[in-house]
Amino acid sequence: MRTKLSVVVAGFGLLLAAVPVMAHHAFNSEFDAKKHVEFRGTVTKMEWINPHAWIHVDVKKPDGTVEAWMIEAGTPNTLLRRGLTKNSLLPGTEIKVDGYQSKDGSLRANGRDLTLPNGQTLFLGSSGTGAPEEKK
């Protein structure tokens, strides 16, 4: 039965496009797939604002200068439902950012993956969602 259905539904993914999936905007309009960035930084502020939260991170460069980056996050309502709170990313928290930089070269990125010092992947779970509530 399962094998048979696999044949029947093969390729259905293409058709899911008809579902009006509405994010606030497509990330590839603002962030550049050719500008993959990975860096470590220190959280200076997290803005819990709609439609998207923003995480501000100071990044120390090898020459000692500091760059202030903004990392775009999800909608606050969903973050809260996933167990993230205002105490989850306090100023001073060190995070590793894996994402894509703004197309115009500004110091903004979308956070494809954020990792805490203890190795916990904040937003990409190899099992479950990686949300704090699921780590209990």
Added chain:
Amino acid sequence: MSQRFLTSMGGLAVVIAVMALPAVPVAGQAPAAAKPAAPAKAAPAKTTAAKAYTVPKTPWGDPDLQGIWNDATSTPFQRPAKLGEKGVLGEDEADQFAEELAEDLNRDRRDGGPEADVNRAYNEHWMDARRLEAVKDRRTSLITDPPDGRIPPRVPLSPERAKARDARAEANTRFLAGMPNDPEDLSLPVRCVIRTDSPPYLPTIYNNDFQIFQSPGYVVIQPEMIHSARIIPVDGRPHLAKGILQWLGDTRGHWEGNTLVVETTNFRRDDGVMYQNTDPDTYKIVERFTRVDADRINYEFTISDPQTWAKPWSAMIPWNKTDDQIYEYACHEGNYDIVHLLHMGRIREAAGETVPRPRPVGAPEDR
């Protein structure tokens, strides 16, 4: 987590495009044979055989729909074409279908290369977890009529509407390229004007909750997203005068047995207001809310517009009761992306970048 990944990257790219241009569907397949007017109620026998549910009443005697409800689901709006008229699956098939839908939608993955990866930054952490669950009645599409579970074919547009469609396509191309000319190149949802609060209510990736309140003569539906409540008189008063137009239209309701039936008219004429860019002069939408269980409302709607589709079509989306609470979604509070996109567009223009040529307007998938 399963390692089987069935998603087509092409499919994902189209999904992303649809994010910003929800009004343009993928073309429906060829029309099915004529059928009775009543929408197909594709539900497994055991549901229809379930013992009758007694709908609770409010103190003033109306059916009680109050509570907080969630409509997230992985079940596709339109049935995958290869499933033909197979509207309901057997249990084993349904389990596998649900598993494959979840795998297809799941964004906790890094395959597919940078072009897919950049958009999956909206990974599952940002999403409503319930969107990976298929509907329990094992249907293969949310659309119940026509029998193929797909939106009917489009009819040719008038020259005026074709021109408006072409203009929208060009604006959307500029937006997706990250080089909008002006704020109006950004769609109404991106500008936080209207979003999933406009009928019909369709499942989306997050904030799928609705709260229903009732008082004598009124039903109020508050979607979590965007920021408006739909206040529906059910006291028999007429619609607003024809010249009074609103972003979410003007809704009137009445009770048919235990079902709340609502009709919405008087939509504004601004570009992007009408669902699927239908013609406001001929568009008709009727929504029905029926509490079928303590924990479920069947939300059904029928849409017609002879200037857009060859025939009317209908869908049913279950609303499941949730213990969750509604949060405020103050969409424009920190809508930095508007400024980012406009600023970025000017910088890239100055650097000599140009917007890629839009895809040919009037392409078959627009019809």
